[in-house]
Amino acid sequence: MAVVMKGMEVAxxxxxxxxxxxxxxxxxxxxPSLAILRVGEKEEDLSYERGAKKRLEGLxxxxxxxxxxxxxxxxxxxxxxxxxxxxxxxxxxLVFQPLPKHLNIEPVKERIHPRKDVDGMSPVNMGRVxxxxxxxxxxxxxxxxxxxxxHFEIPIEGKxxxxxxxxxxxxxxLSILFLQENATVTICHTRTKNLEDTCKGxxxxxxxAGVPKMxxxxxxxxxxVVVDVGINVDEEGKLCGDVDYEQVEPLASYISPTPGGxxxxxxxxxxxxxxxxxxx
Amino acid sequence: MAVVMKGMEVAxxxxxxxxxxxxxxxxxxxxPSLAILRVGEKEEDLSYERGAKKRLEGLxxxxxxxxxxxxxxxxxxxxxxxxxxxxxxxxxxLVFQPLPKHLNIEPVKERIHPRKDVDGMSPVNMGRVxxxxxxxxxxxxxxxxxxxxxHFEIPIEGKxxxxxxxxxxxxxxLSILFLQENATVTICHTRTKNLEDTCKGxxxxxxxAGVPKMxxxxxxxxxxVVVDVGINVDEEGKLCGDVDYEQVEPLASYISPTPGGxxxxxxxxxxxxxxxxxxx
Numbered sequence: 001m002a003v004v005m006k007g008m009e010v011a012x013x014x015x016x017x018x019x020x021x022x023x024x025x026x027x028x029x030x031x032p033s034l035a036i037l038r039v040g041e042k043e044e045d046l047s048y049e050r051g052a053k054k055r056l057e058g059l060x061x062x063x064x065x066x067x068x069x070x071x072x073x074x075x076x077x078x079x080x081x082x083x084x085x086x087x088x089x090x091x092x093x094l095v096f097q098p099l100p101k102h103l104n105i106e107p108v109k110e111r112i113h114p115r116k117d118v119d120g121m122s123p124v125n126m127g128r129v130x131x132x133x134x135x136x137x138x139x140x141x142x143x144x145x146x147x148x149x150x151h152f153e154i155p156i157e158g159k160x161x162x163x164x165x166x167x168x169x170x171x172x173x174l175s176i177l178f179l180q181e182n183a184t185v186t187i188c189h190t191r192t193k194n195l196e197d198t199c200k201g202x203x204x205x206x207x208x209a210g211v212p213k214m215x216x217x218x219x220x221x222x223x224x225v226v227v228d229v230g231i232n233v234d235e236e237g238k239l240c241g242d243v244d245y246e247q248v249e250p251l252a253s254y255i256s257p258t259p260g261g262x263x264x265x266x267x268x269x270x271x272x273x274x275x276x277x278x279x280x
Numbered sequence: 281m282a283v284v285m286k287g288m289e290v291a292x293x294x295x296x297x298x299x300x301x302x303x304x305x306x307x308x309x310x311x312p313s314l315a316i317l318r319v320g321e322k323e324e325d326l327s328y329e330r331g332a333k334k335r336l337e338g339l340x341x342x343x344x345x346x347x348x349x350x351x352x353x354x355x356x357x358x359x360x361x362x363x364x365x366x367x368x369x370x371x372x373x374l375v376f377q378p379l380p381k382h383l384n385i386e387p388v389k390e391r392i393h394p395r396k397d398v399d400g401m402s403p404v405n406m407g408r409v410x411x412x413x414x415x416x417x418x419x420x421x422x423x424x425x426x427x428x429x430x431h432f433e434i435p436i437e438g439k440x441x442x443x444x445x446x447x448x449x450x451x452x453x454l455s456i457l458f459l460q461e462n463a464t465v466t467i468c469h470t471r472t473k474n475l476e477d478t479c480k481g482x483x484x485x486x487x488x489a490g491v492p493k494m495x496x497x498x499x500x501x502x503x504x505v506v507v508d509v510g511i512n513v514d515e516e517g518k519l520c521g522d523v524d525y526e527q528v529e530p531l532a533s534y535i536s537p538t539p540g541g542x543x544x545x546x547x548x549x550x551x552x553x554x555x556x557x558x559x560x
Contacts, residue, residue: 123407131448168411186466
């Protein structure tokens, strides 16, 4: 029986320290504050927003959403963004992505103040994380994976880590974070020829491919630590991860469920990044 | 018998196109120009400088060195750098590293104009390369490895690539470049437990660890493509790579020698980056 790595446990253990830091900030008259910039009313955005707002406000972090209409022009989108980017009341900005197709996120990525870039989307932050510069802010999801493993006291140093998926928001930054923890890291993707064997070589397997239940029992060695970053909807309309949980759980030593796994850590990391920005 | 991948062959094949592009620039009154910023008279720097100068000037690219004394202050170092960074006659800046210990490279890395950053040392360029943004400039050495493999028409897509070494100038950026070519990439380093087996799984093995002759025959599968990025001095005072060439060559299908291998491609890539900057 695998130990189930529940995200809420990780979030809880981060809570006390974060509340303490918010109190310290408030004593110096600073109220840490996140601005969410949302275009339109997409259900995924709204659902993430509700969760993040609840988590952040529970820690004493202010969370305000600027909503723009679905058909906002690039100019008005950038104008709103720039307001938040210069405001000294805003410590962090989270722009929901993907944007509607007529909008281009790039100018905003290049322009966001590195300290306000709490989800690590700017090239400057990616480059800093890449160069192991402590000032760098990593995207919240991959940073949450590392938080989760550390919370469960899973050794990372020297381990064979296999990451399935090479996105710029999860797979690639996560590979860098694992390297910094002295893991041996392999990144697989759709063009990987021998995915099954490669995954079987993993001591820690991270699924971040965005393909429902693609990680099967045949791909996992006994005792493997399995972290599922995928959030998908299965054929019955239920949330599921990239891991076929029922098949894989009996083999794993530790496994994160979906829902209730890594996703619940992401918003705590987001809060931490806003607090760090307010402290700096 | 392995095919020996000579760097000069790659450089030669890049030459015609680069000369053509320099001619086009000159027709519009632009002379592509690199400024080298060197502190002190270290032999490695001087040797690299001679090679780069010869290569660049052979292509019609102007190459001027600003030399500062070994004991220059941080302030004077940055002042000189800023001069080059704002000059509209300079299209690229190469700062020799490592600097003497009393100097800090970081402010300069953060401040260099992304287009002038022809060796991809700034966080912005690293972040852009990371995010697969075409504007990103990769460091010359890893970019040269990909040039070399392409020149020899070695397929990369779907291949198992193992990189030994995780430096910010070679190993890490190279892993990203290989991912963009759709390889399955594993990064090893000193903390990797089972280096021999991991290396044996490689179809393309890149040695970038900075340890003389560490890649032995027992670590290489028959038919492997072996790329050596190391430049070291052996016990007899001769230049050698990270690969034990005599042991490994009979097993490899392709192998790059040291000297005369990847190093000779680096300065052609540098020239290309200066020309691209002048064109933009």
